[in-house]
Amino acid sequence: MSARISPPTGSARYGTPLDRAMRDFERAVVRIDGVDPITTELVRLRCARVHDCRRCSSMRDDAALRSGFDEGLGAKIDDYERSDLSPRHKAALRLADAMILTPGAIEESLRDELREHFSEAQVAELCLDVVKWSVQKALVALRIEPPPNEGLTRMAANPDGSFTFGEPLVVR
Amino acid sequence: MVPASISRLQPEAAGLLARAQELARMERLALCRRALEATLFGAEPPTTDGLDALTLAQLEFAEQFAVSVGGVSDAQVEALRAWLTDDELWAFVAAIYELDMELRLARVAEAVL
Numbered sequence: 001m002s003a004r005i006s007p008p009t010g011s012a013r014y015g016t017p018l019d020r021a022m023r024d025f026e027r028a029v030v031r032i033d034g035v036d037p038i039t040t041e042l043v044r045l046r047c048a049r050v051h052d053c054r055r056c057s058s059m060r061d062d063a064a065l066r067s068g069f070d071e072g073l074g075a076k077i078d079d080y081e082r083s084d085l086s087p088r089h090k091a092a093l094r095l096a097d098a099m100i101l102t103p104g105a106i107e108e109s110l111r112d113e114l115r116e117h118f119s120e121a122q123v124a125e126l127c128l129d130v131v132k133w134s135v136q137k138a139l140v141a142l143r144i145e146p147p148p149n150e151g152l153t154r155m156a157a158n159p160d161g162s163f164t165f166g167e168p169l170v171v172r
Numbered sequence: 173m174v175p176a177s178i179s180r181l182q183p184e185a186a187g188l189l190a191r192a193q194e195l196a197r198m199e200r201l202a203l204c205r206r207a208l209e210a211t212l213f214g215a216e217p218p219t220t221d222g223l224d225a226l227t228l229a230q231l232e233f234a235e236q237f238a239v240s241v242g243g244v245s246d247a248q249v250e251a252l253r254a255w256l257t258d259d260e261l262w263a264f265v266a267a268i269y270e271l272d273m274e275l276r277l278a279r280v281a282e283a284v285l
Contacts, residue, residue: 004249005258014259018195018266025188032185052242095284103276104213106283114284123284124181131189131273137241138269141233142249142262 007144011162022135027161029132034122037063038073039092040129042085045077046096047133053140056133058148060169062156071152088117092126099130173274175281196270203227204234205271211238212275226255230264237268 013019041064048056060069076083080093091113098106114123139145152169174193179186203218210217211234220228229251236244252261 004246004253005261013266014262016259016263016266018192018263018270021188021192021195022266025185025192028185028188032182052240095280098283099276099280103279106280108283111284120177120285121181124178124281127178127277127281127284128182128185128189131277134273135269137237137272138262138265141237141241141244141265 003144004142005144007146026132026135029125029128030157030161030163031159032125032128034125035092035118035129037061037067038069039089039126040064041069042073042077042089043092043096043126043129044133045074046080046093047100047130048136049078050097050100051134051137051140053136053145054148055146056136058152059155059165060152062154062166065154065169087113091117095123095126096130099127100134173278175278175285177281177285178277181285193270193274196267201267201271204230204268205275207231207234208238208268208272208275211235212272213279226252229255233265234268234272237265238272 008014008019012023041061044061045057047053048059060074073085076085077093080090083090085093091110094107094110095114098110118126136145149168154166154169155163156166157163174186174190179190203223206215206218209215218231220231223231229248233244233248233252236248249261252264256264
């Protein structure tokens, strides 16, 4: 599918005041580290798949990989309700789905379920993660998201919240 | 507006998000907000009687944006491009993203925090 307008080239997309403000917000969210990297990666990939962002789906977070994330875990995201993912990971994915799929029909039990596994600050962090990892909605709508690399690519967060994209991953 | 619970728990990121939301505010988006609320929460949709072609195209795009961005069609984008430059189109879509996520975050934060 071809881009519907000229794709952006800078770190702040087209460099508008809103683009720069969003870049600052996104980096601030990445710098929050109250939730473990594997849970954050599961939520990020859930957003990527629901929003049809092929680029995001082709990336793997370096911190999550170093913490034990593998493709077996990632393969369980699409049908996570019927998977053997942990109750903690399922709770995080249900929160992501409440944000991106069913904000008008949130299960009353979700609050208590989340609090079994996460602090209030962690729940707030996960909510902001979903906002951050849904920013590709604007890009996908105009098909100006960066093209995916062939296979999977490692990405690593820098101290300022930006990402460095590294070498292709060999999936074992 | 960023929910107070989110601002209390994650003040730095919440402050930056509030700044972005403020930049995204556009007068024309009042109707789009109502269209998003109708799509997301089943609220009363805005009446479309007498609206101009650009506003109708914006409302249709906003509804599709809320349902599935993967389903945004070339025709829906072309309907906007008939009236907007590329810069204006990007400004509109970026603002719709802000509005869409503002509504979702408010509802979810109220339910879980």
